[in-house]
Amino acid sequence: MRYHYFMRAAVYPGSFDPLTNGHLDIIRRGTRLFDRVLVAVLENEGKAPVFSVGERMELIAACTRDMPAVEVHSFSGLLVDFMQRVGASVVVRGIRAVSDYEYELQMALMNRELNAGVETIFMLPAVEYTYVSSRLVKEVFRLGGDIARLVPPQVLESLRARLQVV
Ligand code: PNS
Numbered sequence: 001m002r003y004h005y006f007m008r009a010a011v012y013p014g015s016f017d018p019l020t021n022g023h024l025d026i027i028r029r030g031t032r033l034f035d036r037v038l039v040a041v042l043e044n045e046g047k048a049p050v051f052s053v054g055e056r057m058e059l060i061a062a063c064t065r066d067m068p069a070v071e072v073h074s075f076s077g078l079l080v081d082f083m084q085r086v087g088a089s090v091v092v093r094g095i096r097a098v099s100d101y102e103y104e105l106q107m108a109l110m111n112r113e114l115n116a117g118v119e120t121i122f123m124l125p126a127v128e129y130t131y132v133s134s135r136l137v138k139e140v141f142r143l144g145g146d147i148a149r150l151v152p153p154q155v156l157e158s159l160r161a162r163l164q165v166v
Helices: 021-033 053-064 079-088 098-114 134-141 154-165
Strands: 009-014 036-042 072-074 089-096 120-124
Touching: 009 021, 009 079, 021 036, 021 089, 021 120, 036 053, 053 072, 053 154, 072 079, 079 098, 089 098, 098 120, 098 154, 134 154
Parallel strands: 009 036, 009 089, 036 072, 089 120
Antiparallel strands: none
16 A cells, blocks of 8 residues: 655745734644645835834744744745745635635635636634734734733734833
């Protein structure tokens, strides 16, 4: 009998400025389905980010230390080109509410148009994170709100250091 081993790899792309517990939840769920989960941080300086790509990658690495299947990458240019370079054909994206769906559908179909071999799967985060986004987390933090349950402790610490809120 012959055994064939396939290393199933998925790419989880995003801005991750910063990583939230919602992202972390999707990453953990992804590791149950795939042998390797490549978290890919978009190099997009146009968005005036709070954290540099390097800082975001370090935070993701620190928060996923207990998940050996996770690798942290960065990419610029087209996602499908990055996927070709790393030899992955599955994109994972989290969908929180119906409002996410339209944009995600467009991206998934555009990626399919660019490379018919790329498959996108949508995953649902734990229900307690369905309203969490990097944008809102930053806004609430800047205004002095408590976000301790919404981001990993390392991210909270880095936000405190960066945005000087106590
Ligand atoms: O966390 P975000 O900002 O919602 O992630 C968006 C991301 C990084 C997945 C998307 O902007 C992307 O893939 N950008 C790379 C450029 C690209 O490939 N564009 C065409 C696909 S629609």
